[in-house]
Amino acid sequence: MSDTRSNPGAPFADALSASPDAGLAPYAAHASQSRGRRHAEAPPAARSEFQRDRDRIVHSTAFRRLEYKTQVFVNHEGDLFRTRLTHSLEVAQIARSVARQLRVNEDLVEAISLAHDLGHTPFGHAGQDALNECMGEHGGFEHNLQSLAVVDELEEHYGAFDGLNLCFETREGILKHCSRENARRLGELGERFLLGRQPSIEAQIANIADEIAYNNHDVDDGLRSGLLTIEQLAEVELWQTHYEAARAEYPQIDGRRLIHETVRRIINTLIVDLIGQTSRNLAEHAPRSLDEVRAAPPLVAHSERVAAQAAALKRFLYRNLYRHYRVMRMANKARRVVKGLFDAFTDDPRLLPPAYQMHDETTQPRQIAHYIAGMTDRYALKEYRRLFVVADDV
Template sequence: MSDTRSNLPTDSREPDTDRPRVAPAIITPSVDALEAHLAPYAAHSSQSRGRRYPEAAPAARTEFQRDRDRIVHSTAFRRLEYKTQVFVNHEGDLFRTRLTHSLEVAQIARSVARNLRVNEDLVEAISLAHDLGHTPFGHAGQDTLNECMREHGGFEHNLQSLAVVDDLEEHYGAFDGLNLCFETREGILKHCSRENARRLGELGERFLNGHQPSIEAQIANLADEIAYNNHDVDDGLRSGLLTIEQLSEVALWQVHYEAARGDYPQIEGRRLVHETVRRIINTLIVDLIDTTARQLERHAPTSLDDVRAAPPLVAHSEVVAAQAGELKRFLFKNLYRHYRVMRMANKARRVIAGLFDAFTDDSRLLPPAYQAKDAAAQPRLIAHYIAGMTDRYALKEYRRLFVVDDN
């Protein structure tokens, strides 16, 4: 009797147990292969200016992918979930936080980077890290902490983000911070005073010499503006602080609102708002890609050094930039200066100033890690402690210090 197995397809036969198995070869692409598609003016991992502390090259990923992964796994990144943009964390679960904002920035920035053939991993790392140093309670918290630190060097959230990744994170045995690449750290540092730029050495040189950061850093910067302007419109409408009637004054909104109603006459409410906002975002992204592509063609950079020496290359067209500026001014007047937002901002200032004053008066109220041996260093440690708080933790600390029946 013949073996019926011989009539089966080859891949259906039982394995030959007498034959030694050979594991399939795993082919790990080189860094050059992973970045072979990049334009010559993009930032390449193999040409990075390196890290503050030398490390062996990563396996199966690029240096910028390693940076992104370190940022995502950091403590400061997780805290962004409970730090807010405009609305304080306890005001509602559906409003944007610094975490969701950072994810939206990264998504927009990667789309732009892909179309311009620049480094998506670097632009993502910068986008995810750009708000790590933000205080609780948004801009009100930052402005108050800057005022508290006026006599001690001030407070800038960009510098604080750099301090987080350079020194404050505690994940590795060999060094403080995350030991990110120069290019990632450069992109995080969006603004910097000349005084601080001198103190930062190589990282601050571009602010002194009038040079630009990488294309990737410029993209992350504009993606940040696209994200927060549009999600503030969405959150403003959801909260009831803004109305459709008010927004009809803004050309960028009204054009897309009418187009959405024309294409879908049956939709209304939140669906209509989302349809309008997504169209605005798409217009801004496409215009940014097209205008930047023309800028690149005009200036013809052939290296990252050429990008640094050129004027800003990532930009909107004049028409769209004017429309985006009009939307930004509208939000400042009607949302950020709304009396309900101002009331919460006033409370936030009281909390931040109260915490700073209490810790300054008696540093023993601080956790031991933030008690300085040198009195001159104490204010900066207090700023680090407060800046690292989430909205709800700051409120809890305030109650602990000033409410008698609280624990």
């Protein structure tokens, strides 16, 4: 046995020299076997390639902006509602829990989770829909492709390259959906959409963790806002089962504490079921490498019963929260703001900051989309007032 007392730094040095892939399952994404980055870089000294990706995402400007971007409720509507930032953190926490149990790469699944919404517009899906409509004649707008554009091109942190220069596997996980036309344009990254192949287990985990987070936390925010009621939720089996169990075990609690206890139980049920069913899928298909994961059907999934319950909750939220008249009013306002900004900048690009003014008319609309997509809710509203409201205090 070596004596580390004469070299107190030895344990730290040993930790750094240990393989970042130690303990991972053969079907996991191994940092040492990454397909690499668009621009070659020296390997990191004290972290894995996927840790480097996660760190770059956390330090990016786009990640900080998520603090002031809508999840369901616009930022100024209340301090306690989720934002894109808190949502992304919640997705990462759920995804890491699942990844650890399945022995896949926690650093990669966290990087994907933290980056998956970097390209979201202000005002949530209403803003995205409006910008997609504005860009209809210019290739459209889709927030997954925009997230990829952020990490590939738009971030300006490094002297040697545009973007964050992330690993292929991280970029692949960010791109959840893609049309065949865009897939062809993306080359190797879009190949799986053309061939019907799957992304990594880590990307599949991040995708479902996203749904677990937003469905359940939108319930919490909907109840907090008063747009949903406990009585309405009684029709949702997944909610009612855990609500009654929480009341039975803790008859002394009510209000917010009871809601939190119910949501906590639902999330736990979904995570445990996801781990169990995915483990069974992995045992059935027995992938021995990441390449075999790509060739298999989707492996990360809920059981049929729990998947049906989660789908019923999602349908309930669509009918009762996302289509609530108060949410629709804000969505209508958001569409007017986004369309107004796009039209104003299209009519006179000189209104744009110089970095977004193009001499080529064919590339100008995409630059306008980049500018608007990067705005926070409050910045978009401020820009709209600057352009359209005549007042001394603007």
